[in-house]
Amino acid sequence: MSLTGLLVFLAIGATAGWLGGLIMKGSGFGLLGNIIVGIVGAVLGGFLFAALGISTSGLLGSIVTATAGAVVLLFIASLVRRA
Template sequence: MDIISLIIFLAVGALAGWLAGIIMKGRGFGAIGNIVVGVVGAVLGGYVFGFLGITTGSLLGSIVMATIGAVILLFLISLVKKI
């Protein structure tokens, strides 16, 4: 992975984490936390979409997939916090 790919990956993660924080009504974790949630959400979204047989080839598709994964991750975190 070259530096440009890493920057794009982190930017998509940050955007996905920020969008997931908005969707989940303020459950974001700040700038660095949103990047982490977005990157982990992108991996989770990749597994979920791959399991369903859905692939994305565009940047917009990657952002949607990462956002859905980040929303799932934030939901799971909120469930764990309730226990």
């Protein structure tokens, strides 16, 4: 992976984690937390979108997929915290 590709990957993760945090709890998790939530969310979102037959492309599609996964991840985490 090139340096540019890595920076884009981290930027998408940070953006998706920040958006997921805004949607689920009203704020982000700091830069590192947003990146981690966004990257895990991207994997989860990619799996869920593939299972549902939804395909996305491009930068905006990647952000939407990662954000959707981050929201699901944070929702599951909130359920686990309550139990």
